[in-house]
Amino acid sequence: MCVSKTLVVDILTTGKLLSYCKIVTDSNSAACFLGKKSTLPYFNLILAMGKCEPVIPPTELKRNASSTAKPKSSKQPILWYNVFKFSVMHLVGLCGAYVIFLCNWKTTAFNIVYGMVGHLGITAGAHRLWSHRSFKASLPLRIFLAACNSVALQNSIYQWARDHRAHHRHSETDADPHNAKRGFFFSHMGWLLMKKHPDVLERGSKIDVSDLMADPVVAFQKKYYRWTTLVMCYVIPISICCWSWNESIIYAYFVTSLRYVISLNVTFLVNSAAHLWGNKPYDVNINPAQNLGVTLLTMGEGFHNYHHVFPHDYRTSEFGIRFNLTTAFIDLMSLLGLASNLKKVSKETVLARRSRTGDLMSAASG
Ligand SMILES: [Zn+2]
Ligand SMILES: [Zn+2]
Known part of the structure; x- marks a missing residue:
């Protein structure tokens, strides 16, 4: 027969009374049901000699207690120029979606390939190389990736990598530039439409970016960013379409703009959708999730x-090149001798982490 009792749980790490749990035990004093009312939704309890004990270590609890706290309200004025710019950009992109039915099919095919090459400048370049230093790249490869990065037009490598390091260091807090706890739209695009949160500015200024400016390729791209993006994102692709198969310059412009808007939103999905939806085989205590749709759209x-x-794993997954064109590209560069020191996490470490903090019922793929 089950016996029910209520215990007040003192969260030792904060010294505050945050929750209570109702424990029902069977006649052998083994837990048969754990009901809970807690500000920490994952606060699992086990019954041990009549006491409630947190399953999660105190350090994890402290970290997660702060990450589940509501973001501090702070005035962040809207940047109306950015709102106007993004609105016009998306309207022009929509026109491009209509123009692909009128233009030469080669213009559409070319922009798909050109967009994928540009995307490498984000995934292999700004992200895996410059933000995380997960591999080393030779000078020709760094120049190529910087050029691709300018095709993508998503801020300079320096700015992108600085924001991304802040995102990892302060994930899901006010110091995270695209804090997903503020909802889909804010983490997707909204964060670019308003002034940065004071915590982003304050704690972001403490992020070490000295290595970025020490790379002459990054410094050059930062200095001439407007020109390199104008040439790589618009002038070159429009010129290729017009000169190679006599495409109308107007059609070429609209399809190029559509390519840009799609590439932008696809990257944004990593900050929004992949922080909101998906399974968590490695750590159930964090918001980032495995999201197959985002994986396919973003080349891994x-x-x-x-x-x-x-x-720091250059593959960003334990499955190598599966659904991961970016990893395949870095592997190819390594074979050609242009990339080296590819950092990997061992299978044993991954398994140990999965069994310690992961959701063992969910598949690791996706
Ligand atoms: Zn990252
Ligand atoms: Zn993230």
Whole structure:
């Protein structure tokens, strides 16, 4: 027969009374049901000699207690120029979606390939190389990736990598530039439409970016960013379409703009969708999740639960090149002798982490 009793639980790490649990035991004093009312939704309890004990170590509790706290309200004025710019950009992109039915099919095909090459400048370049230093790249490869990065037009490598390091260091807090706890729209695009949160500015200024400016390729791209993006994102692709198969310059412009808007939103999905939806085989205590849709769209960046647990693994997943064109590209560069020191997490470490903090019922793929 089950016996019910209520215990007040003192969270030792904070010294505050945060929750209570109702424990029902069977006649052998083994837990048969754990009901709870807690500000920490994952606060699992076990019954040990009539006491409640947290399953999660105190350090984890402290970290998660702060991450589940509501973001501090702070005035962040809207940047109306950015709102106007993004609105016009998306309207022009929508026109491009209509123009692809009128233009030469080669213009559409070319922009798909060109967009994928540009995306490498984000995934292999700004993200895996410059933000995380998960491999080393020779000068020709760094120049190529910087050029691709300018095709993508998503801020300079320096700015992108600085924001991304802040995102990993202060994930899901006010110091995270695209804090997903503020909802889908804010983490997707909204964060670019308003002034940065004071915590982002304050704690972001403490992020070490000295290595970025020490790289002459990054410094050059930062200095001439406007020109390199104008040439790589618009002038070159439009010129290729017009000169190679006599495409109308207007059609070429609209399809190029559509390519840009799609590439932008696809990258944004990593910050929004992959922080909101998916399974968590490596760590159930964090928001980033494995999201197959994002993985396919971003050439391998949707294994986000794995990536936040092991950010220095150049593959961003434990599955190598599966659904991961970016990893295949880095492997190819390594074969050609242009990339080296590819950092990997061992299978044993991954398994140990999965059994310690992961959701063992969920598949690791996706
Ligand atoms: Zn993330
Ligand atoms: Zn990352």
